Amino acid sequence: MAEITVAAALDSLDTVLRFVDGQMEQAGCPLKLMTQVDMAVEEIFVNIARYAYHPEAGEASIRCEAGGDPFRIVVGFADRGRPFNPLDRPDPDVTLDAERRQIGGLGILMAKRLMDDIQYEYRDGQNILTLRKNG
Amino acid sequence: MEEIAMTITKTAENGTLRIALEGRLDTNTAPQLETELKTSLSGISELELDFSGLEYISSAGLRVLLAAQKTMSRQGKMTIRNVNETIMEVFEITGFVEILTIV
Numbered sequence: 001m002a003e004i005t006v007a008a009a010l011d012s013l014d015t016v017l018r019f020v021d022g023q024m025e026q027a028g029c030p031l032k033l034m035t036q037v038d039m040a041v042e043e044i045f046v047n048i049a050r051y052a053y054h055p056e057a058g059e060a061s062i063r064c065e066a067g068g069d070p071f072r073i074v075v076g077f078a079d080r081g082r083p084f085n086p087l088d089r090p091d092p093d094v095t096l097d098a099e100r101r102q103i104g105g106l107g108i109l110m111a112k113r114l115m116d117d118i119q120y121e122y123r124d125g126q127n128i129l130t131l132r133k134n135g
Numbered sequence: 136m137e138e139i140a141m142t143i144t145k146t147a148e149n150g151t152l153r154i155a156l157e158g159r160l161d162t163n164t165a166p167q168l169e170t171e172l173k174t175s176l177s178g179i180s181e182l183e184l185d186f187s188g189l190e191y192i193s194s195a196g197l198r199v200l201l202a203a204q205k206t207m208s209r210q211g212k213m214t215i216r217n218v219n220e221t222i223m224e225v226f227e228i229t230g231f232v233e234i235l236t237i238v
Contacts, residue, residue: 013162035191035221042193046162094230098204106229107194113228 003063008079010049012060017041020064020075027066029073033135036114037073040131043107044077044086052081052127071135078126085120086129087112140164142188143171150211151181157188160196169199176203180211187217192225204234214238 004019006012020041024034041062048060060079066072091112092105112118117132141164142157152175160168176182182203200215207213214236218226226232 010162032221036224038191039193039221039225042162046193046195094228095233096230098201098208098234101201101234103194103198103201106197110194110225110228114224 001063001065003061005059005061008049008052008058008060008081010046012049013042013045016045016062019062023064024066024073027071029066029071030135033071033073033133037075037131037133040111040114040118040133041075043111044129044131047086047107048077048079048081048127051084052079073131073133073135075131077129077131080126083122084127085122087118087120141167143168145171145175147175147179150179151183152176152179153183153185155185155188159191160189160199161191161193162195165193165195165199168196169202172199172203172206176206176210179207182207182211182213184213184215185217186215186219186222189222190219192222194229197225197229197231200231200235212236 002023006015017038020037021034024037052058052060058079058081060077063076065074086108089105089108091109092102111131115131115133119130121128140158141160144155146153156168158164204213216238218237226235226237
């Protein structure tokens, strides 16, 4: 299991995606699966970067495990920002027309639907989100 | 992730604007498309977005597409072509398949 710690800021997004992609590539992850995981990781990390410590600054740790047969990917995010469970928020109404459509919450919805499972816990002063996807 | 950036290629004629996107429409690149559309849609009655070179979309990209769709619904129409399987999955998850005209 590999782990990196970065500033919880949008500037770190590329570093986070490269780290996760590196782990998946090394494990021989199929491209489509990598793209889906990237999409979920981007949405979760952007959420942390924007809200976890706002308006202060802080760090986030990302760990990634990929491999096995059947193929499986686990990505964990940990930050010490304010306790916040993004999964608590109700899903946005995706049936509204363009004019009435709200854009908030779409990122988390994407992450939920693209992954097989997302779990949140607050433990030892940390927000911990764990994403799982089976190939 | 081979390519972080996005390339925008524009062709305009007789009120039709064609925009081909290549790469990733994500948190980093969505503002680039937003700026491009803000300055390009005046007098346009038809906007065609070609996604054949687009590999990836995030919610930031969806936000820009929604704004473009609203603008074009008022002044003409917008179509999106050549959407890949993964991006189509995102359009389905988010209900964007109902909002956008994907051909």
